[in-house]
Amino acid sequence: MMKISITGICILGILTLSVNAEDNIATLRGEEVLKEEGLPPVIPKVLNTDKKRKRNYPMQPPTIPHKIDNYQVDLRTNKCLSCHSRKRTEDSQAPMISVTHYMDRDGNFLADVSPRRYFCSQCHVIQTDTKPIVENDFMDVDDLLKVNSSN
Amino acid sequence: MLEKIKKYWKVIRRPSTFYSLGFLTVGGFLMGIMFWGGFNTVLEFTNTEEFCTGCHEMRENVYQELQDTIHFNNASGVRAKCSDCHVPHNWTDKIARKMQASKEVWGKVFGTISTREKFQNKRRELAEREWVRLKANDSLECRNCHNFDYMDFTRQSKRAAEQHSTALAKGEKTCIDCHKGIAHQLPDMSGVEGWH
Numbered sequence: 001m002m003k004i005s006i007t008g009i010c011i012l013g014i015l016t017l018s019v020n021a022e023d024n025i026a027t028l029r030g031e032e033v034l035k036e037e038g039l040p041p042v043i044p045k046v047l048n049t050d051k052k053r054k055r056n057y058p059m060q061p062p063t064i065p066h067k068i069d070n071y072q073v074d075l076r077t078n079k080c081l082s083c084h085s086r087k088r089t090e091d092s093q094a095p096m097i098s099v100t101h102y103m104d105r106d107g108n109f110l111a112d113v114s115p116r117r118y119f120c121s122q123c124h125v126i127q128t129d130t131k132p133i134v135e136n137d138f139m140d141v142d143d144l145l146k147v148n149s150s151n
Numbered sequence: 152m153l154e155k156i157k158k159y160w161k162v163i164r165r166p167s168t169f170y171s172l173g174f175l176t177v178g179g180f181l182m183g184i185m186f187w188g189g190f191n192t193v194l195e196f197t198n199t200e201e202f203c204t205g206c207h208e209m210r211e212n213v214y215q216e217l218q219d220t221i222h223f224n225n226a227s228g229v230r231a232k233c234s235d236c237h238v239p240h241n242w243t244d245k246i247a248r249k250m251q252a253s254k255e256v257w258g259k260v261f262g263t264i265s266t267r268e269k270f271q272n273k274r275r276e277l278a279e280r281e282w283v284r285l286k287a288n289d290s291l292e293c294r295n296c297h298n299f300d301y302m303d304f305t306r307q308s309k310r311a312a313e314q315h316s317t318a319l320a321k322g323e324k325t326c327i328d329c330h331k332g333i334a335h336q337l338p339d340m341s342g343v344e345g346w347h
Contacts, residue, residue, distance in 0.1 A: 050309045066308070070220055072332060077340040078347065079332075085347035113347075 044130035052095075053127070056140050061123035062095075068126055073119060080120045081113065194249065198234035206259060209233075212270050216335045223334075236292045236334065237281070244288075275338035282327055290326035297326070 071079040083092035101117040204210040304312040318324040340346040
C-alpha cells in the first residue's frame with residue numbers, strides 16, 4: 001500500500017512537472033489551438049523620417065530611413081539606384097552607395113555597381129515603429145570599453 | 152459595280168412614297184437614340200475591367216502586377232481600374248485612343264504578346280508608348296484623381312513635398328517623369344532619363 005502511494009505521488013509529481021514544462025515551452029504558435037487560425041500580428045508602420053540613423057558598429061550597413069514599398073530591384077531595373085547610384089546623386093541629393101559597392105571581391109574597381117552588391121535589401125533594411133520581438137542586449141564598442149575601464 | 156452604286160443612289164434620293172414624314176423623322180430620331188445608346192454602351196463595356204482582363208495577355212501579366220500596388224489595394228478602398236489610367240475621359244481623346252486600340256486587336260489575333268516571354272521582350276516598347284502619351288498630355292489620367300491644387304505638402308514626406316513644391320509646381324516635370332512603374336513592373340530601364 002505504501003509502495004503504491006509512493007509511486008502514485010511520483011507519477012503525480014511527474015505529471016504536474018510535465019504540465020508546467022509544457023507551459024514554459026516557447027513555440028512560434030503561442031497559445032493558439034492547433035486547429036484554429038490565430039489572429040495575425042498587426043503590421044507595424046514603416047518609419048519614413050528621412051533621417052540618417054546611427055550605426056551600431058562601423059561596418060553596419062546603414063538602415064533605410066524611408067519606405068520602400070514596391071521598389072523594383074531585379075534583372076531589369078533597380079529602383080534604389082535611381083537615387084543612390086553615383087550618376088543620380090546630384091539630382092536626388094541622396095547619399096551615394098559607398099565605393100565598396102563598385103568593387104569586385106578582389107578589390108578592383110568597376111565602372112558600375114558590382115553584381116554582388118546589386119540586391120540592396122540583402123543588407124539594407126527598413127525600420128518599423130514597433131517593439132523588438134526578442135530582447136536585445138547589444139552594446140556598441142564604446143559602451144563596452146566604458147564598462148571594461150570601470151571594472 | 153458602278154451600275155449598282157447608281158441604282159442605290161437613285162433609291163436613296165427618291166422621296167418616300169409610302170412612309171409619312173412624321174414616321175421618318177420620329178422613327179429616325181428613335182433609331183438614332185438606340186444607335187447612340189448602343190454605341191455608348193459598347194464603348195463603356197470596352198472600358199470595364201472584365202473586358203480588359205478577358206484576354207490572358209492582360210489578365211496574367213499586367214493585371215497580376217497591378218494587384219500588388221497601392222492603386223489596387225489600399226486602406227481606403229479607392230481604386231483605379233485599367234481604363235482610369237489608360238483611356239482619356241474626354242470624348243474626342245477617348246475616341247482617338249479607342250481607334251488606336253484597334254491595333255491591340257491585331258496584336259491579339261497574331262499573338263504579339265501571347266506568351267510571358269514575348270510580353271517581357273516587348274515590355275519596354277509598350278511602356279515607352281504609355282510614357283510618351285502621359286508626358287504629352289501632362290499626365291492627364293493621373294490628374295483626373297490627383298489634383299495638384301489640393302495637395303497638402305505638409306502631409307507628404309519631406310522628399311515628396313520638396314519635389315512636388317518645386318519641379319511639379321513649376322511645370323518642369325509631370326507625374327510620369329518620376330512615377331514610372333507604379334502600377335506595373337518596369338522594363339529594362341537602361342538609358343531612361345532619371346534612372347541609373
